[in-house]
Amino acid sequence: MKFVFTDKKVNLPNKVHAYAEKKVGKLDRYFKADAEAAIVFSVEKDRNNVELTVRSGSTIIRVSESTSDMFATIDAAVSSVERQLRKNKARLEKRLRQDAFVRTVDAEEVSSFAPEEEEEEFRIVRTKRFPIKHMTVEEAVLQMNLVDHTFFAFKNADDGGAFAVVYKRNDGGYGLIEDDT
Missing domain, CATH: 3.30.505.50 (Sigma 54 modulation/S30EA ribosomal protein, C-terminal domain)
Known part of the structure; x- marks a missing residue:
């Protein structure tokens, strides 16, 4: 996975970028080799913001998280991407790496193991037709x-x-x- 870091209105130490690369790098198992992760860091008042966009082929996953600690914000962004991937597992299996959802557990993941989320169905509840002017x-x-x-x-x-x-x-x-x- 290729990484692109952008710091908006903030100068972050390299250890923050290294931490983000390590955490986001764990998502690599879901994506093909051409995947790119764009991570934008910003600070507004006392909030640390992270926008994480992962592109792999035609699939784009984007999350935005904000907390009072930059490291916690990075963790939250990675968790949000994983949650989106699990939630849309059936629809994404053809687009992602072949063994993307084969579960391998390491010691760090055992403590944070979460049950699989039910995939919700895309239900069209209303259709409108109107002339586009x-x-x-x-x-x-x-x-x-x-x-x-x-x-x-x-x-x-x-x-x-x-x-x-x-x-x-x-x-x-x-x-x-x-x-x-």
Whole structure:
């Protein structure tokens, strides 16, 4: 697994990066050799934040954790990735390494052994059909806010009618997803 570390507004000692590499490296057993882990460290007030993104082929797993201790935050991020992998085990088995879910237990894992989580089924509970209208990004954000949704699909008039989605971000801003075909 290849590692990319980014420190935002903080200078961390190399031991933090080494600790993160050791902990995230344990996820290597799930992924193929081309996997890449991007780890972004930041500090806001008294909170240590870690954003961990693991890419392997077309599979992307992203988690964000925040605690008062950077080492605990790294541990929480790795645990979150493992939880996502276990939760979606059946769907991911074809995309990940062949023996990704074969359990080998070492002494450290025995103390933190957790029971397997039940995989929940993806249930579509409602289907809506509506015409997707041409509009600018600003008009789409306005329309999204008017209907009090967290996302809105539209055809981007500024981009030749390409399909796009605007969405509200957790930080209060807005995001735009565009089709690149």
